[in-house]
Amino acid sequence: MRYSGWSLAWNALTGNKHWRPVWRDASPKASYDVVVIGGGGHGLATAYYLAKEHGIASIAVLEKNWIGSGNAGRNTTIIRSNYLLPGNERFYEWSMKLWEGLEQDLNYNAMVSQRGVINIYHSDAQRDAFARRGNSMRLHGAGGDLLDRTQVRALLPYLDYENARFPIQGGLLQRRGGTARHDAVVWGFAHAASERGVDIVQNCEVTGITIKDGQVIGVETSRGAIAAKKVAIVVAGNSSRLADMAGLRLPIESHVLQAFVSEGVKPLIDHVITFGAGHFYISQSDKGGLVFGGDIDGYNSYAQRGNLPTVEDVCEGGMALMPMIGRLRVLRSWGGLVDMSMDGSPIIDRTPVRGLYLNAGWCYGGFKATPGSGWCFAHLIARDAPHPAADAFRLDRFATGHVLDERGAGAQPNLH
Amino acid sequence: MRIACPHCGPRDVREFSYLGDAAPKRPEANAPERFTAYVYLRDNPAAPHRELWYHGAGCQAWLAVTRDTRSHAVLAVQVCKAEA
Numbered sequence: 001m002r003y004s005g006w007s008l009a010w011n012a013l014t015g016n017k018h019w020r021p022v023w024r025d026a027s028p029k030a031s032y033d034v035v036v037i038g039g040g041g042h043g044l045a046t047a048y049y050l051a052k053e054h055g056i057a058s059i060a061v062l063e064k065n066w067i068g069s070g071n072a073g074r075n076t077t078i079i080r081s082n083y084l085l086p087g088n089e090r091f092y093e094w095s096m097k098l099w100e101g102l103e104q105d106l107n108y109n110a111m112v113s114q115r116g117v118i119n120i121y122h123s124d125a126q127r128d129a130f131a132r133r134g135n136s137m138r139l140h141g142a143g144g145d146l147l148d149r150t151q152v153r154a155l156l157p158y159l160d161y162e163n164a165r166f167p168i169q170g171g172l173l174q175r176r177g178g179t180a181r182h183d184a185v186v187w188g189f190a191h192a193a194s195e196r197g198v199d200i201v202q203n204c205e206v207t208g209i210t211i212k213d214g215q216v217i218g219v220e221t222s223r224g225a226i227a228a229k230k231v232a233i234v235v236a237g238n239s240s241r242l243a244d245m246a247g248l249r250l251p252i253e254s255h256v257l258q259a260f261v262s263e264g265v266k267p268l269i270d271h272v273i274t275f276g277a278g279h280f281y282i283s284q285s286d287k288g289g290l291v292f293g294g295d296i297d298g299y300n301s302y303a304q305r306g307n308l309p310t311v312e313d314v315c316e317g318g319m320a321l322m323p324m325i326g327r328l329r330v331l332r333s334w335g336g337l338v339d340m341s342m343d344g345s346p347i348i349d350r351t352p353v354r355g356l357y358l359n360a361g362w363c364y365g366g367f368k369a370t371p372g373s374g375w376c377f378a379h380l381i382a383r384d385a386p387h388p389a390a391d392a393f394r395l396d397r398f399a400t401g402h403v404l405d406e407r408g409a410g411a412q413p414n415l416h
Numbered sequence: 417m418r419i420a421c422p423h424c425g426p427r428d429v430r431e432f433s434y435l436g437d438a439a440p441k442r443p444e445a446n447a448p449e450r451f452t453a454y455v456y457l458r459d460n461p462a463a464p465h466r467e468l469w470y471h472g473a474g475c476q477a478w479l480a481v482t483r484d485t486r487s488h489a490v491l492a493v494q495v496c497k498a499e500a
Contacts, residue, residue: 240460251456253436254485299434302462302485307417309430342456398456399449411455414434 003107022108022187023194028201031227032060034381035219037206037242038235039063040072041182042359042366044189044200045374046234046381048106051196053375054382059198060228062221064205068186071237074336075367076259076293078272078283080117080177081142084133087392087404088345093142094389095372096176102371107195108188110180111286117177117272118147118156120321122166126276130172137174145173156273159322166277166320177272179283185370209245209356216246216355232357232381234373237337238302239360246353250360251342251398253413256301256335257293257364258310262328264288273321280317282325289331292318296338296364298414305335338364344416345404348377349386349395357381358395363416417488422495423475431473438466438480462486468496 001007001020011018034050036043039061050056063069079099081092103110121127127146134144148170153161161168190200201223208220209231218227233242243250269284282292294314297306311333319326341347341361346369348359359377362369376390386394397403398411409415417429437458443450462485469479482492 238462240458241462244459249453249457249459251458253458253460254462299483300436300460300465300467300485301488303488307429307488309428399452413436 003109023190023200026060026199026201028060028062028204028221028223028226029199031058031218032199033058033228034060034230034232035226035228036061036232036234037219038233039067039200039202040070040234040236041068041185041189041370042236042362042373042377043232043234044186044193045370046232046359046377047198048189048193048196049375049378050382051193051198054378056382057197059193060226061193061198061200062204062206062219062226063200063202064222066202067190067200068183071336071338071366072186072370073183074259074334075182076281076283076291077179077182077285077367078117078177078281079112079180079368080174080272081140081368082117082119082133082137082144082172082174082177083406084136085404085406086136086140088406089136089140089142091372091376091389091393092369093140094375095369096142098371098375099180100176103188106188106192108184108191110184110188112180113178114176115178115271115283117174117274118152118171119274120152120159120171120276121169122277123169127169134172143174143176145175147171147173155271158268158324160320163320179272181286182367189370189374206242206245209242211246211353211356214354216353230355230357230381232359232377234359234377236339236360236362236366239339239358243351243358243360246351246356248351248353250347252339252361253300254302254337255296255298255340255414256303256306257296257338258306258314258333258335259291259293260311260314260330260333261285261289261291262325263331265290265328275317275321278313278317278320280314280321282318282322290325290328296340296414302337303335304337338362338366340413340416342398342411342413343403343405344407344409346373346393347395348373348380348390348393350380350384351395417490419469419479419481419490420493421471421474421477421479422493423477424471427471427474431471432479433470433472435468435470438468464491
């Protein structure tokens with residue numbers, strides 16, 4: 001089914017009785033060319049681009065729960081490409097370009113809104129670092145404008161400009177950054193993949209990876225064995241558990257990241273804003289809730305819930321930046337499992353097992369990467385060679401010393 | 417989350433800093449592969465996990481805490497002993 005103004009009008013005039021499901025809920029077949037483990041945004045995007053860009057006909061996406069039930073449904077919906085290191089920036093800018101044409105490509109409204117992302121800076125040293133990052137962004141075509149205090153004040157008059165401890169000196173603005181509706185991204189990729197014949201199989205947990213003579217030949221699942229020529233692991237949060245099934249240890253720890261939404265209010269915050277003196281980021285959803293978050297809790301966790309000290313820390317960051325939000329009530333908070341890698345950057349690579357591919361380590365920045373991750377992972381799986389935009393995301397970079405440590409924090413996952 | 421410090425009793429988690437898995441041991445010999453595993457590779461289990469916490473806002477002892485990563489339940493706490 002193709003969505004258009006005509007289909008909307010026709011269905012409205014015929015009582016909305018003819019809409020079909022957005023995507024097809026499939027039962028697993030006995031074998032596939034490619035099995036993608038993980039029905040989140042990245043997994044569905046991988047399957048879609050495998051079908052569309054590489055013409056692979058027989059693809060399954062296996063999801064242990066319902067699609068988008070993990071981090072794809074738990075993030076703060078921010079899209080941006082404002083990184084410093086070339087290995088990262090060229091990838092995130094490629095992802096940003098895919099976001100810009102995504103809705104037409106998928107024939108699905110993902111509510112992509114390029115409202116601008118502003119990183120606030122509070123000191124001379126931070127201004128210099130942001131100027132450098134802005135230059136890196138401009139070199140990669142991502143755009144970036146260094147704003148002074150007056151320019152920030154014109155855009156964001158409601159910030160606390162009298163804060164003596166964290167004075168606002170200015171900000172780095174990426175106008176092309178913004179937000180997208182996270183669930184709609186999942187449904188859109190599911191819709192477009194399903195239209196191209198991809199089997200999306202829910203409630204199908206992978207319990208084992210079958211390997212023969214160093215070559216993957218299939219997976220064991222809660223819905224029976226499935227043979228596959230190639231198997232792709234894209235299950236951020238649970239990457240170590242899946243890799244363990246193939247006898248691999250990863251440079252990853254699973255941590256919990258909390259996010260929050262306030263009660264709905266009238267339009268208040270037009271951009272995505274980040275606080276530079278702590279860790280706090282905020283935007284406003286189209287429903288009116290302020291969506292915000294901050295640091296990870298900082299300890300290994302698979303619990304999908306966090307603790308109160310982090311809640312307090314995040315809210316303190318918000319109060320330091322914009323005290324006006326202090327009278328709003330927090331409506332909901334939730335936690336997601338994030339793959340914290342040892343250098344804070346992701347992994348898209350082959351593994352020592354032939355036919356087994358890994359997409360992992362997204363830390364707390366996976367949502368913005370969704371289309372780029374799917375595009376590059378599909379390229380890797382189909383051609384057995386890394387995509388040029390993602391060729392720094394190697395699994396062996398930790399052994400060779402070619403780490404991509406954006407924060408310079410070293411091999412300490414909870415500091416990235 | 418609270419951690420029952422053997423010196424100080426049950427204390428709020430905000431008194432502690434987290435280092436990570438207690439299992440990796442620095443290799444003796446100059447073996448690059450073993451050093452890579454020591455620095456970068458982790459088991460990262462969804463299960464009870466023995467990990468290092470520092471009681472910085474209390475007795476300043478390093479603790480080996482066994483904690484279930486699925487529920488955050490603290491199962492055991494020991495004071496780390498300096499290894500000879």
